Amino acid sequence: IGGGVAVVLLILFAMMARSRGDNASAAETTKTETITVGTENVAVATTGSIMTGPTISGTLEPEREAVLRAQVQGSVLQTYADQGQGVGPGTVLARIDATGIQDAYNSARAQVVAARNAADIASRDQARNEKLLAAGAIAERDIEQSRRASIAAQAALEDANSRLATAQKQFRSTTAASPFAGIVSERPVSAGDVVQPGSALFTVVDPSSMRLEASVPADQLSLIRVGVPVTFTVSGYPGRDFVGHIVRVNPTADPTTRQVRIYVSIPNAGRALVGGLFATGRISTSARTGLVVPASAVDVRGTAPFVMRIKGGKAERVPVQLGLNDRTSETYEILSGLQAGDTLLLGAAQGISPGTPVKVTMPATPAATSSSVPR
Template identity: 30%
Template structure:
């Protein structure tokens, strides 16, 4: 039999340390309580998130405007007056009086070729002329004596006619020698290379002391006015090209350098290029130069089409997109639209498809926009003013 102390010890342990069955009941009760709290929390609805703030953006309504239908071709600027300077005689260059790029007047000396050989020829010819004149003087005096003797009946008519013939021969020889002397003197002018007209000296590939011949290129002289644009138009446009078509001469960046109109269309087709030559005069106020390569934009006609500013266009994967402010729930959201564009004209792209009149094209904050972002349309900023900035997030 257990002692009274042992029985008291067992009751004390049951009171202080619960049994395994009692522990399981405690854990089950705690789990049920947690589940009840979770279900109660699920039944309580979460508060709605605050509405997104609309981003102010500048917009412009799409409207139909006159858009020129044009094509761009490579064009060469040429002067109506340009000269390639080549000598007409052989010799060594003794002086070069000008430098490349120098403006010269008509008749101004550009270069000097050694004329000593020609001077010797001129002097020799002058000596020959003097001999012929001396012979003429003698024959003229002899003719006068023979005439007097013939009239006196001292000599025969044959002797008199021989004197007349000698005089005529010597007279012809003098005339020939004088003409040859003049020719040799004029030949001296070829040893001075002169500007044929007022213009600008081009590159000078020769140097002082070089030996030159008629095949040697000395330099060029260009008159930088009366310029024309040579435009080669494909034969596919043969039926459309005619005098009066507007032409814009532009650089590689699209900046307009000069405005003109076609005033000549060749009646023949270039066999090598299979194109038609058209010319357009260039205003004297332009800064174009002879032989300069430019782009010529030929306008065939004008049609009504929508346009979109260049800055409103984004390109993704080689395709063009614009954002428009689309109405939604009493407000506006950004909506990305795929557009098909033509070649840029100034600061605008003509739109071939994708937009309709009245669409509000977003002009500012393009980099911050995403599909469906709330926006607040604003009128476009004045020219030169910065567009409205998007609010910081």
């Protein structure tokens, strides 16, 4: 019996030793297991620019635009510019038939000449009668008559001059001239067309500066002020940024949308921009250069934000101090905790436990993939 008990005890000791060895081996295997992640699950901290501010959008329009309209009725004799043609200040663009207006202008000039002569004669008569009165050669009533005649002649001269100015203005209105240097964008009339007062003749724009009108929510009004820069991307120019600045802010909000209208001026010295293009802008209320990481790399659910960094081939949890948050580009500024070049985990890979070995694999190239397929 004693020998049987001893055998049983030996068997139990052997089984327990084997179990401990298996558990240690399993623990060692678990401890050294390496987790592989793809490049889509990692990001690198980089030094770059980051900004905050509301986004705006709208259609670009020339900052200066003039619609030249007919001031008088008549037939268009000739046009001197076409759409897309550059013009200078004072350049004549069209002439309207001025036959009747020319006659009225000539008549007004003749009336001025006649009225001036009559005023001169009345003035000389008054001066002569003043001398005769002083010598006692005429009565007081005679000089009064001369004075009234001189006053009436001067009034007639002023009336004639006024009529001449009106006729001259109408005569000049038969010529349409550009008010500033620019480009003709529209020309709705041609030679031979009969126009009425108010009919559009030409539209001239100054393309050296563009304007964007946009709206921002009233709760962001504290971020808006005159002079704040705005960075734009414009349809038709992918990958190119344009910079303007706020020049005016509407003092009242729209009662329906509760948004405030702002006006942005964009220099266009190279004339790359044209009116009618759609632009999306970003008001740069705060901007600086620093360490930038994707927002998806930062866990802000707890009391203190942190990231999961790969260092020395293992995952580690690193507390970080955050700066600006660019909601448009979905990035954070890191003030402390990381350095440029640090590799961070994203998405589901952030659930890897600290201390776990991590390996980043590059995606296989098509050539490598095809060569690995057995024939």
